[in-house]
Amino acid sequence: MSSPLLRISRSLCSSCLRWQRHRLYSSQAAFATSAVPISDLQQTETPSAGPSNALAKAITRKPPKALGETKAGRLVDNDTPSQSRNPLEPTRVDLYLASIHAAGLEPTLDDIERCRPKRHSSPESSKYAEEYNNLLDTLCRSFSKDQLRNFTELYNLGPIWTRSSRRKVEYAESIMEKQWNWPSLKEIERRRRDKTEVVIKTFSVNPSQLFLILGKDGADLLQLSMQYNVHISLASNPLALRVEGFRGTMKQLTEHLSELKKGIIDEIIELPSKQPIRQDLVQRISRLAGAYVENLGHKGKIRICAKDTDKMDTAKRLAIRASTETQGHSSPLLCYVPAKATLEHSVAPSFMPHTYSIYPFLSPRSLPWTMMKGASFRVRRVADWLGGTAVEDTTKTGGLAGGQGKMVTKTEESTDLEALLLSAPKTHGHERVVSASFGHIVLGSASPTGHSVLIPPFKGNWTLSKILKWLHTSNTALTFVPSLPATLLNSPPSNQKVIHRVLYRTLPESRLENSLHQQLIKLELEFSTSNMGETKAAAFEHSSSDRELDSATSGGALKYAEQNPQEVVVSVSEATCLEGVESTLDIMMPDRPMDVQFTVFEHAYVGAGDQPPLLVDYAKQLRHFLTSQDREATQPQPPVALNFRGRIYFLQTSLSVRKVTETPQLSTGTGGNAEQSISAQVITESVLDLESNQKFTTCQVTLDNSAGREAWTRFLASCDLISTVSIPTQGLKADLSVP
Numbered sequence: 001m002s003s004p005l006l007r008i009s010r011s012l013c014s015s016c017l018r019w020q021r022h023r024l025y026s027s028q029a030a031f032a033t034s035a036v037p038i039s040d041l042q043q044t045e046t047p048s049a050g051p052s053n054a055l056a057k058a059i060t061r062k063p064p065k066a067l068g069e070t071k072a073g074r075l076v077d078n079d080t081p082s083q084s085r086n087p088l089e090p091t092r093v094d095l096y097l098a099s100i101h102a103a104g105l106e107p108t109l110d111d112i113e114r115c116r117p118k119r120h121s122s123p124e125s126s127k128y129a130e131e132y133n134n135l136l137d138t139l140c141r142s143f144s145k146d147q148l149r150n151f152t153e154l155y156n157l158g159p160i161w162t163r164s165s166r167r168k169v170e171y172a173e174s175i176m177e178k179q180w181n182w183p184s185l186k187e188i189e190r191r192r193r194d195k196t197e198v199v200i201k202t203f204s205v206n207p208s209q210l211f212l213i214l215g216k217d218g219a220d221l222l223q224l225s226m227q228y229n230v231h232i233s234l235a236s237n238p239l240a241l242r243v244e245g246f247r248g249t250m251k252q253l254t255e256h257l258s259e260l261k262k263g264i265i266d267e268i269i270e271l272p273s274k275q276p277i278r279q280d281l282v283q284r285i286s287r288l289a290g291a292y293v294e295n296l297g298h299k300g301k302i303r304i305c306a307k308d309t310d311k312m313d314t315a316k317r318l319a320i321r322a323s324t325e326t327q328g329h330s331s332p333l334l335c336y337v338p339a340k341a342t343l344e345h346s347v348a349p350s351f352m353p354h355t356y357s358i359y360p361f362l363s364p365r366s367l368p369w370t371m372m373k374g375a376s377f378r379v380r381r382v383a384d385w386l387g388g389t390a391v392e393d394t395t396k397t398g399g400l401a402g403g404q405g406k407m408v409t410k411t412e413e414s415t416d417l418e419a420l421l422l423s424a425p426k427t428h429g430h431e432r433v434v435s436a437s438f439g440h441i442v443l444g445s446a447s448p449t450g451h452s453v454l455i456p457p458f459k460g461n462w463t464l465s466k467i468l469k470w471l472h473t474s475n476t477a478l479t480f481v482p483s484l485p486a487t488l489l490n491s492p493p494s495n496q497k498v499i500h501r502v503l504y505r506t507l508p509e510s511r512l513e514n515s516l517h518q519q520l521i522k523l524e525l526e527f528s529t530s531n532m533g534e535t536k537a538a539a540f541e542h543s544s545s546d547r548e549l550d551s552a553t554s555g556g557a558l559k560y561a562e563q564n565p566q567e568v569v570v571s572v573s574e575a576t577c578l579e580g581v582e583s584t585l586d587i588m589m590p591d592r593p594m595d596v597q598f599t600v601f602e603h604a605y606v607g608a609g610d611q612p613p614l615l616v617d618y619a620k621q622l623r624h625f626l627t628s629q630d631r632e633a634t635q636p637q638p639p640v641a642l643n644f645r646g647r648i649y650f651l652q653t654s655l656s657v658r659k660v661t662e663t664p665q666l667s668t669g670t671g672g673n674a675e676q677s678i679s680a681q682v683i684t685e686s687v688l689d690l691e692s693n694q695k696f697t698t699c700q701v702t703l704d705n706s707a708g709r710e711a712w713t714r715f716l717a718s719c720d721l722i723s724t725v726s727i728p729t730q731g732l733k734a735d736l737s738v739p
Contacts, residue, residue, distance in 0.1 A: 128185075129188075149162060230250065269319070271301070281322045333410060334587050339397045361443075378443065381590050435703070436596050438719075439480055442480075494662060496660050504523075518582055528573075584600075585600075656690055657685050664680070678721070
């Protein structure tokens with residue numbers, strides 16, 4: 001073979017030299033241990049280097065050389081290391097392949113397919129790595145880099161696998177993995193490391209991101225820890241999450257947290273009150289809505305961060321509601337001072353006046369979420385040692401209906417209750433509804449730790465005038481908490497109505513205590529379902545899965561409806577809209593178990609064509625949601641604010657109500673005959689606040705305006721009878737004689 005051919009055909013690449021350091025090629029080993037001359041090598045067929053049939057025809061045999069030449073061309077078996085060939089010189093295999101290339105013969109896909117095994121071991125087994133490396137060695141020994149690249153192009157593997165900058169072994173791996181579908185050995189090793197190697201990673205977060213990652217009471221963070229099988233702890237300086245887990249799950253968790261951070265939406269809103277929200281309410285709103293809320297400055301701006309728009313809207317409504325309720329001052333307060341009872345001769349007179357104290361108050365229901373977080377108290381009369389009771393006996397004092405007691409303000413000024421409630425002139429075309437609600441006037445006291453305490457803010461036993469003076473000077477927050485009276489605890493509900501009620505109020509125009517008159521819009525829709533059960537109406541009423549109403553049939557009906565959704569028919573009445581002015585007056589009665597709140601609502605009906613457009617659209621969407629058979633339909637939300645007849649109204653409450661109207665016989669306590677009892681129309685409501693998921697119960701009696709003076713006396717007598725009945729103490733007789 002001439003020297004020009006050697007210069008042209010020599011094409012050793014760096015990849016081939018690198019592979020020569022690790023592998024002993026079978027062809028080199030054969031030549032190194034044989035005594036075959038080069039001329040004989042040229043007559044030998046090498047199927048793995050190219051197409052065997054074409055190669056056999058192209059190569060011609062040369063005549064044998066002389067004996068001396070043959071001996072000169074032989075390799076000596078016992079050559080010393082000093083006589084070994086130069087590694088930089090081309091091998092006889094290279095010369096042979098160069099000759100094939102010079103002849104224009106290239107291997108085809110059939111040649112490389114002969115190297116393809118019919119099957120391989122499981123990728124998880126230890127034999128697979130050995131089989132993978134053996135096949136890789138075979139391909140690298142049998143073909144050059146250019147040939148392997150040509151194979152990738154013939155297989156149409158794509159530009160990323162056929163580019164010229166790749167190494168020889170990479171071409172071979174691409175053919176094995178992309179064309180022959182052998183699992184990647186590097187990928188198998190990576191997966192093994194992901195399953196066994198434990199790593200620690202720190203994720204930096206800000207307060208809003210941390211709150212949304214934690215979820216309510218840390219439930220979302222616990223779910224992440226269980227889902228990805230990692231241990232998560234919190235680092236405070238700087239704020240970060242420290243995560244320890246397997247490498248594979250850590251990558252998945254990293255992607256999840258990255259997507260969560262990218263999906264957080266934030267918005268800055270301005271409150272209508274122009275005042276910041278109390279810090280305890282900020283935390284409560286964040287928990288209720290599942291969104292992060294913070295005050296920005298002192299001008300009534302807040303920032304809300306949430307995962308989705310639903311939680312964002314809920315946080316907006318709660319923030320505006322908290323702003324309007326806390327900035328609007330509490331209702332005017334009066335204190336009822338009963339007349340001195342006419343003592344019987346068998347009871348020793350008490351020469352000292354009654355004393356009062358501030359006792360801890362424990363409500364049977366959760367307190368309103370807008371109340372100050374901490375302790376709650378109520379003013380009560382201290383029981384006399386000789387009297388044996390701390391409850392007013394209306395048969396001796398006359399009560400409200402008798403007119404012998406008096407109503408005083410915090411400054412001990414006497415006033416007339418009837419004049420306050422009924423003296424205002426009635427507006428033409430409006431109706432006036434006077435009602436009395438029963439509950440407790442609760443004093444809120446802030447706690448430094450946020451936990452409930454038993455120590456009252458004003459310690460000791462004092463006269464009523466002393467406590468009223470303290471309430472006036474201390475400006476203590478008072479909240480009326482409605483509750484069910486003891487007379488109706490055992491009364492079975494009947495003739496129930498399911499109502500959805502939405503209330504909108506304006507901000508108070510005056511900050512004076514006795515001038516709280518707020519414009520009010522009330523929208524009500526009544527639901528009725530078939531006797532088979534409830535579906536969306538029940539789900540709308542039970543918006544929180546862990547809260548149920550008192551009705552014994554509600555849970556079973558809801559369960560039945562879920563099993564038989566096609567058998568239930570829900571109908572929704574036309575919306576009833578009222579617009580008017582509402583005034584409230586709180587009456588503190590420390591001598592009785594319950595306090596009373598009087599309400600005067602002077603209103604007019606708003607026709608369907610005159611109702612606010614936003615409320616019309618909301619009622620239409622709600623009706624479609626309740627009557628539609630689409631189980632994927634989303635529940636609409638009432639508008640946060642609306643403009644009606646030049647006034648801005650803000651959403652106060654969105655309620656689901658079970659309303660019961662009954663007429664019980666209330667005993668006057670002077671005897672057991674029916675003639676000594678009076679009947680009163682009592683309205684009890686079991687209410688679920690759809691915004692805060694809080695439930696409470698209300699009890700009302702209304703004044704019959706058509707009966708004149710007699711109706712007013714009967715109205716006050718009903719208030720006396722309901723507010724003076726105590727809940728019997730367990731373990732004691734309920735029929736103890738009252739002196």
